[in-house]
Amino acid sequence: MRNFRRKYYDAFSKYYDRFVALHSRDAQGGLRKFLSAKIPVGTGDFVLDLCTGTGTLLPYLGEKVGENGLIVGADFSWGMLEVCNMKNRKFPNIQILESDVAYLPFKDNSFDAVTCSHAFYELKGKTQEQMLQETVRVLKPGKSFLMMEHDLPENPVIRILLYIRLLSMGARRALNTLKHEKETLEKHFTFVEKLETTTGRSKIIVCHN
Ligand SMILES: C[S@@+](CC[C@H](N)C(=O)[O-])C[C@H]1O[C@@H](n2cnc3c(N)ncnc32)[C@H](O)[C@@H]1O
Numbered sequence: 001m002r003n004f005r006r007k008y009y010d011a012f013s014k015y016y017d018r019f020v021a022l023h024s025r026d027a028q029g030g031l032r033k034f035l036s037a038k039i040p041v042g043t044g045d046f047v048l049d050l051c052t053g054t055g056t057l058l059p060y061l062g063e064k065v066g067e068n069g070l071i072v073g074a075d076f077s078w079g080m081l082e083v084c085n086m087k088n089r090k091f092p093n094i095q096i097l098e099s100d101v102a103y104l105p106f107k108d109n110s111f112d113a114v115t116c117s118h119a120f121y122e123l124k125g126k127t128q129e130q131m132l133q134e135t136v137r138v139l140k141p142g143k144s145f146l147m148m149e150h151d152l153p154e155n156p157v158i159r160i161l162l163y164i165r166l167l168s169m170g171a172r173r174a175l176n177t178l179k180h181e182k183e184t185l186e187k188h189f190t191f192v193e194k195l196e197t198t199t200g201r202s203k204i205i206v207c208h209n
Contacts, residue, residue: 049061049073049114051120069093072096115148116148118202
């Protein structure tokens, strides 16, 4: 099943950035830039981006942590990572890692921030729970996890496009996640705050312990 999902994302990687531009009005990466601005990190910090996909967020993070910092983009799809690598290989402080986010190959307390954008609702089975446990484990004490997720679009055409995608991945669970992720996060973090974004189509949730 996991292999089937990887293949699905491998195929999707060829159109992914264009799909995002249509759905999130994010052709210039403005939404990822907005997310990056909210992440409390600075020079020399280490940041992990889970389910990094084509890695649009990574250069913004790389700029914040500078040459002494490190950004790791983790994903389990080779197709996505190939596009990610093409976009980011010129940045020496960005590393790309093939990994299932349910099992992170890092020591406890390794990162100054962990991010995950437009991916949590797509995780299947126990993976959501496992990813959050792993996130808490690899974060340094008191440091933040920032998640960006879709708000359900008002435009009916865009909403139908999103539903078609959700149907291909188990619609009911994905929709439930989008509606209730704050409650899910509160099981793992003592502080959980929701922020609106510039497009009004996505939300950011900031969490820490
Ligand atoms: C919708 S894309 C989001 C990409 C990116 N974060 C963004 O904001 O554009 C979802 C990503 O999650 C990855 N993914 C899904 N399940 C995963 C898992 N269990 N482990 C690692 N990556 C996973 C997929 O390969 C895909 O690249």
